[in-house]
């Protein structure tokens with residue numbers, strides 16, 4: 461079964477081909493990505509209308525590219541999968557519209573995928589895929605969650621952020637320091653030259669006794685510190701970046717360990733854009749190695765948004781029988797798809 465996956469929820473157009481045979485882990489045949497980062501950089505953040513227009517320009521050439529790379533043609537497709545939500549409405553509509561148009565033209569069924577489930581299952585695309593059950597730390601630009609994952613569609617929310625996401629904390633702090641968009645990679649690059657112990661920044665909810673996060677106070681602390689430094693900020697920027705990253709990573713690591721302890725599981729999966737952070741990977745690897753816990757990450761290139769994770773999630777949902785692909789081409793996207801739809805496998809059905 462050959463599945464085309466289209467991701468267009470935000471500022472990357474991703475298209476990929478995944479092939480599933482029997483019950484084995486589906487295999488990635490080809491994937492292609494166009495990042496809009498350069499285009500949005502001039503505005504300091506994503507401009508939704510520009511994002512949609514660019515997705516329109518990219519999605520068909522990228523589709524042709526992956527088919528050519530895999531030596532396949534449109535008639536070889538069995539299912540067309542797309543990101544149904546959450547994300548920017550106009551951007552989602554481009555991927556959904558193209559997927560449904562292809563499905564209708566080829567008389568092939570389509571399947572709408574939850575973007576976060578794509579991230580969650582993206583480590584199955586790696587050379588060393590995890591096995592169920594595991595604890596998942598999902599850290600993206602919009603979400604920070606710890607989940608217990610017992611199988612495809614069997615997700616239990618253990619804790620989540622009560623305000624900003626970890627990626628948001630990176631992005632907003634980076635903006636305060638005058639670093640570019642997207643802030644996470646820029647801040648972590650600068651942090652490599654700084655002292656993580658230079659400034660004492662808050663680690664909110666670290667000892668709250670639950671598995672929730674709060675990052676909104678961190679950006680205020682970074683802003684206060686930056687103001688205090690005044691003219692000296694420029695010379696201490698790397699130290700402040702390193703201290704900010706240390707605060708975020710510290711909380712993510714400690715809460716992940718607490719989730720492992722509470723659930724009694726010995727396997728951790730990290731997914732979402734912040735999962736690309738080198739310091740987070742090093743700290744998690746060290747802490748988990750001491751406890752005999754295996755950690756799985758997606759390939760670095762598949763941490764941030766991409767089409768491969770969407771095709772993979774579709775393949776795994778079909779394999780597990782938790783969702784059917786349908787010849788229903790209504791492309792009703794869900795920009796604010798409630799998170800609890802992803803939890804406990806409820807209502808993640810196609811339109």
Ligand code: KG4
Nearest residue numbers: 600601602627644645733734736737764765
């Ligand atoms: O998963 P993703 O690509 O998009 C969403 O679904 O949100 O995550 C994007 C987020 C952004 O906040 C970005 O700054 C952050 O991931 N990010 C990083 C790194 N690479 C991406 N944060 C810290 N360190 C990185 N290396």
Ligand code: ZN
Nearest residue numbers: 579600764765
């Ligand atoms: Zn994402």
